[in-house]
Amino acid sequence: MSNKRRKIYMAAGHTTVSLGTGRKEFNPKKPRPGVEDYVREAGQGTLKQVGGGKNVDEGVIANFMAARFNRQGHLAALIPYVDPDMRWKPCVRVEGACGSGGLGLMTAIKSVLAETAEVVLTIGVEVQNTVKAIYGADILAGAGWYRGERKNGHAYFFPALFSDRAGAYFKKCGRDKTRQAFARWYRNAIENARLCDTAQEFHNACADLEALALTEPNPRSFVDHLNVYDCSKVSDGAAAIAVVSEKGLERAGIPKSEAVEIVGWGQVEADLTVPPEDLTRLETTARSVAKALQSAGIGLGELGTVECHDCFTISGLLSVEAIGFAKQGEGPDYILAGNTSRQGAVPFNTSGGLIGWGHPTGGTGVRQAVTLWQQLTGKAGNYQVPIAAQRPYGLSVNMGGNDKTVIAIVYRRAE
Amino acid sequence: MNYAERMENVAVLGAGGKMGSGIVLLTALEMADLRLQPENKDKDFSLQAVEVNAKALAGLMGYLRDQAKRAAEKKAVGLRAVYAGRADLVENEEIVRQYVEDVLAVVRPTTKLEAAYDAKLVFEAVNENADLKVKLLSQVKAHNTQDAWFLTNTSSIPISELNKKVGLDGRIIGFHFYNPPAVQKLVELIRAEATRPELADFAAEFAKRLRKIVVPSRDVAGFIGNGHFMRDALHAIAEVDRLTPEFGFPDAVYMVNKVSQDFLIRPMGIFQLVDYVGLDVCQSILRVMNERLPGGKLHSPLVDRLLALGVKGGQFPDGSQKDGLLKYEKGRPAGVYDLEKKAYVPFAEIAARADQRLGAPPTQAKPWKAVMGMPDKPAFLEAFFRELRGLKTMGAELATRYGRRAKEIGLELVTEKVAARDEDVNTVLLTGFYHAYGPVNTYFD
Numbered sequence: 001m002s003n004k005r006r007k008i009y010m011a012a013g014h015t016t017v018s019l020g021t022g023r024k025e026f027n028p029k030k031p032r033p034g035v036e037d038y039v040r041e042a043g044q045g046t047l048k049q050v051g052g053g054k055n056v057d058e059g060v061i062a063n064f065m066a067a068r069f070n071r072q073g074h075l076a077a078l079i080p081y082v083d084p085d086m087r088w089k090p091c092v093r094v095e096g097a098c099g100s101g102g103l104g105l106m107t108a109i110k111s112v113l114a115e116t117a118e119v120v121l122t123i124g125v126e127v128q129n130t131v132k133a134i135y136g137a138d139i140l141a142g143a144g145w146y147r148g149e150r151k152n153g154h155a156y157f158f159p160a161l162f163s164d165r166a167g168a169y170f171k172k173c174g175r176d177k178t179r180q181a182f183a184r185w186y187r188n189a190i191e192n193a194r195l196c197d198t199a200q201e202f203h204n205a206c207a208d209l210e211a212l213a214l215t216e217p218n219p220r221s222f223v224d225h226l227n228v229y230d231c232s233k234v235s236d237g238a239a240a241i242a243v244v245s246e247k248g249l250e251r252a253g254i255p256k257s258e259a260v261e262i263v264g265w266g267q268v269e270a271d272l273t274v275p276p277e278d279l280t281r282l283e284t285t286a287r288s289v290a291k292a293l294q295s296a297g298i299g300l301g302e303l304g305t306v307e308c309h310d311c312f313t314i315s316g317l318l319s320v321e322a323i324g325f326a327k328q329g330e331g332p333d334y335i336l337a338g339n340t341s342r343q344g345a346v347p348f349n350t351s352g353g354l355i356g357w358g359h360p361t362g363g364t365g366v367r368q369a370v371t372l373w374q375q376l377t378g379k380a381g382n383y384q385v386p387i388a389a390q391r392p393y394g395l396s397v398n399m400g401g402n403d404k405t406v407i408a409i410v411y412r413r414a415e
Numbered sequence: 416m417n418y419a420e421r422m423e424n425v426a427v428l429g430a431g432g433k434m435g436s437g438i439v440l441l442t443a444l445e446m447a448d449l450r451l452q453p454e455n456k457d458k459d460f461s462l463q464a465v466e467v468n469a470k471a472l473a474g475l476m477g478y479l480r481d482q483a484k485r486a487a488e489k490k491a492v493g494l495r496a497v498y499a500g501r502a503d504l505v506e507n508e509e510i511v512r513q514y515v516e517d518v519l520a521v522v523r524p525t526t527k528l529e530a531a532y533d534a535k536l537v538f539e540a541v542n543e544n545a546d547l548k549v550k551l552l553s554q555v556k557a558h559n560t561q562d563a564w565f566l567t568n569t570s571s572i573p574i575s576e577l578n579k580k581v582g583l584d585g586r587i588i589g590f591h592f593y594n595p596p597a598v599q600k601l602v603e604l605i606r607a608e609a610t611r612p613e614l615a616d617f618a619a620e621f622a623k624r625l626r627k628i629v630v631p632s633r634d635v636a637g638f639i640g641n642g643h644f645m646r647d648a649l650h651a652i653a654e655v656d657r658l659t660p661e662f663g664f665p666d667a668v669y670m671v672n673k674v675s676q677d678f679l680i681r682p683m684g685i686f687q688l689v690d691y692v693g694l695d696v697c698q699s700i701l702r703v704m705n706e707r708l709p710g711g712k713l714h715s716p717l718v719d720r721l722l723a724l725g726v727k728g729g730q731f732p733d734g735s736q737k738d739g740l741l742k743y744e745k746g747r748p749a750g751v752y753d754l755e756k757k758a759y760v761p762f763a764e765i766a767a768r769a770d771q772r773l774g775a776p777p778t779q780a781k782p783w784k785a786v787m788g789m790p791d792k793p794a795f796l797e798a799f800f801r802e803l804r805g806l807k808t809m810g811a812e813l814a815t816r817y818g819r820r821a822k823e824i825g826l827e828l829v830t831e832k833v834a835a836r837d838e839d840v841n842t843v844l845l846t847g848f849y850h851a852y853g854p855v856n857t858y859f860d
Contacts, residue, residue, distance in 0.1 A: 134488045134511070137507060138506040138508055146505075150506070155492045220492065221489070221492060
C-alpha cells in the first residue's frame with residue numbers, strides 16, 4: 001500500500017482572530033459573529049490567495065459541536081456561503097472532537113491523493129462563547145463516552161480527565177517540578193501569543209506569568225490538580241488552508257516557495273469506551289507521531305518546530321514525551337531547560353498554541369497547519385522563528401478527546 | 416431542636432424588599448441544601464415569603480430564579496455529588512435546572528402574615544420603622560404555635576427594645592445583612608442582654624453556613640455600621656454647610672462628594688452612597704438613633720428638607736439608581752440638586768471650576784477598584800496618603816479633615832463599647848461598605 005502516490009501541498013492559510021476572554025474586543029454581553037461568519041471570513045481569506053472559488057474542486061469543513069454550541073448542523077452547506085463558485089461542488093463536514101481539524105486535513109489530502117481534486121478548501125471552525133463555561137463543559141464532554149463516563153464525571157469533565165492525568169504524573173515524577181514546568185509552558189504560550197495579533201492572549205499584559213500560573217488549584221470550584229491557567233480558554237475562531245496537488249498550485253498561481261509539502265502523516269484512532277491504560281502517557285499520540293515520522297522518513301533531530309495539542313499544560317508536557325523529545329518522566333526537565341520556548345532547540349506552538357492562541361475546538365487542527373505553513377514559508381511576521389537548514393521540518397499533532405483521535409502531519413517548505 | 420429542625424419552617428417578613436429578597440434567597444439556598452441531605456429527604460422545608468405588596472412578590476420569584484441559577488452554576492462541582500443518585504440528571508444543565516426547582520420549591524410566596532404562625536424561625540426585614548416592626552412581631556408572636564425564634568435585620572433599632580416591646584423573653588437577635596445580602600460578605604450580629612445563648616449559637620452557625628463574615632456589635636442604636644456611616648455622612652453634610660456660603664450649595668456637594676471618592680479612594684462618593692441607601696432610609700435611621708442617643712446631634716435638616724421636596728434616592732425595582740441629592744445617568748452621578756432652583760444642575764456646569772478649586776488629587780491617585788486589586792495595598796495607601804498630606808490644595812485639606820473625622824468616629828465607637836475593638840470597626844467598613852482601608856488607621860495623623 002503506497003500512501004504517497006502524488007505530492008501533496010498546503011498553501012494560502014488564513015485564520016480569524018480567536019475571540020473570547022482576554023481579547024479587548026470581547027464583550028460577553030454584546031452580540032458577536034456567528035459560526036457562518038467565521039466560516040466565511042476564514043474561507044475567503046484562503047480563497048483570495050488561490051484565485052477564488054472557481055479554482056477549487058472540493059470543500060471540507062471540520063467542526064466538533066456546532067449542533068449544540070450554535071444549534072447549527074449541516075455545515076458542509078456553509079462552504080458555498082463562502083463563495084458562490086463553491087456551489088455545486090462536493091463538500092463534506094468531518095467531526096472528531098478536538099481532532100476534527102486534523103481529520104479535515106486528512107480528508108482533503110485523501111481527495112487530492114485520489115485525484116478527485118487538485119485544490120481542496122479546508123476550513124475548521126468552532127464558536128463556543130454562546131454558552132457559559134459550565135454548560136460548554138457539558139457540550140465538550142461529548143468528546144468522551146457519554147453513556148459510560150458522563151454521569152460519574154466531573155462538572156468540568158475534560159479539565160478533570162486531564163487533572164487526573166496531572167495528579168498521576170505528580171505522583172510519579174513529583175508535584176513541584178511538574179507544576180513549575182506547567183507554569184513555564186503557560187509563560188511560553190502567552191509570550192508567543194503576544195507576538196501574534198490574532199491570538200486570544202495577544203493583549204495579555206501580565207508581568208509575572210509563572211507566578212500567576214502557580215496559583216494553587218481549587219478543587220471546590222474547579223478541579224483537583226489544574227488551575228484555569230493550565231487550561232486553554234473558550235474560543236470562537238476559524239482557520240482555513242488549501243490542500244493542493246502540484247497541478248493545483250499551478251492553477252492557483254502559487255509558487256512552490258509559498259507552499260509547504262506534506263511529507264508524512266499518521267492518523268490513529270483509539271476505542272472511545274476504553275480508559276487510558278497509563279494516565280501518564282499519551283499512547284495514541286505517540287503512535288500517531290511515530291507513524292508520521294516514519295512515513296516522512298525523518299527523525300526528531302530534523303524537526304525545526306512543532307505545533308502540539310496543549311489543550312492543557314499537562315497535555316503539552318505529555319506530548320513532549322509522546323513525540324519522543326523527552327523520556328517518560330523527563331518532560332518537565334526538557335521544558336524547564338527552555339527547549340520548547342521560541343529560543344529553544346525546537347520551538348513549540350510559536351503563535352501561542354491552544355493555551356495562547358486559543359482553542360476553537362473543531363478548528364484547531366487547521367489552525368496548527370496554518371501556523372506551520374507560515375513558519376516554514378517565512379510568513380509568520382512577528383512570531384517567525386528561524387528554521388535552520390538542518391532542521392527543515394515542521395510537525396503538527398492534533399488530538400481529539402482524551403487521546404482518542406490523533407492526527408500527526410509532517411511538513412516542509414516546498415521546493 | 417437542632418439546627419436543621421429549626422430551619423424546616425422559616426418565615427421572612429418583608430420578603431419583597433431590597434433586603435428581604437436577598438435574605439429569602441440566601442435562606443432558601445440553605446434550606447434547599449439541607450433538604451438535599453440524605454437524612455432530610457422525607458422532610459418538608461418551607462420558607463414563607465411574606466410580603467404585603469403582591470407585585471413585589473412577583474418580582475421576588477423572578478429574582479430568586481435568576482439568582483438560584485447563578486448559585487447553582489457556581490457550585491455545580493458539588494451539586495453533581497448531591498444529585499449522584501439521580502440517573503436522570505447527567506449534564507450540568509440538567510443538574511442546575513433541578514437545583515433551581517428545588518430551591519424554588521422551598522419558597523411559598525404569600526401576602527398573608529398568618530403564614531408565619533407556624534414558623535419555627537421568623538426573619539424580620541420590613542421597613543426601618545420601630546412601630547411597624549413591633550406591631551408585626553407582636554402579631555406573629557401572639558399567634559405563633561412554635562415558640563419561634565426571631566431574627567431581625569434592623570440596622571439601627573436596639574434589639575433589647577424590640578425584645579421588651581414585643582415581649583419575646585430573649586427569643587430575638589439582631590442579624591444585620593448589608594445591601595445586597597447575596598453579595599456583601601458582612602453580617603453584624605447583635606445580642607440583646609436577654610438574648611438566649613442557644614439562639615446566639617444558632618445565629619452564629621447560620622451566618623457561618625452562609626459563609627458570612629460576622630462582626631458582633633453591642634446593642635446600641637445604629638450598631639457599628641450605621642453608627643459609623645451616619646456620623647460620616649453628617650460630617651460630609653456639615654462640610655457642605657461650611658462651604659456653601661462661599662461656593663454655593665451645588666458646588667459644595669460636588670466637591671465633598673468628589674473628595675470622599677477620589678481623594679479618599681472609596682467605592683462611591685458619600686452623597687452617592689446616601690442616595691444608594693435612600694434619603695428616606697437615612698432619615699429613619701437618624702431618627703431612631705437620635706431618639707435613643709440624645710445629645711449626639713444625629714439629625715440633618717438638609718435630609719428633612721430634601722425629603723419634603725420629594726427628593727428621595729433609593730433604587731428602582733430593577734436595581735438602578737433613582738435620582739436623589741445627585742442625579743444619575745447610566746448609574747453614574749451626573750448632576751446635583753439645587754435647593755433654590757429645585758432642579759438638578761449638571762456636573763458639566765460645575766466640574767471645571769470646582770475641580771480647579773480642589774486642585775489635582777495626588778499624582779499616585781488610582782481608582783478604588785484598581786486599589787482593591789493591589790497585592791500590596793497598605794504600601795500603596797501609605798505612600799498615597801503621605802503625598803496627600805503634603806499637598807496644600809483645598810481637596811487635600813478636605814480629604815485630611817474627612818479622614819481624621821472618620822477615624823475619630825471609629826475610635827468613639829470603640830470607646831463607647833459599641834465595637835469591641837478597632838479591628839471590628841475596620842472589618843465592618845471593609846466588608847460591609849467595601850472600603851479599601853478601615854477608618855481607624857494612621858494615614859491622616
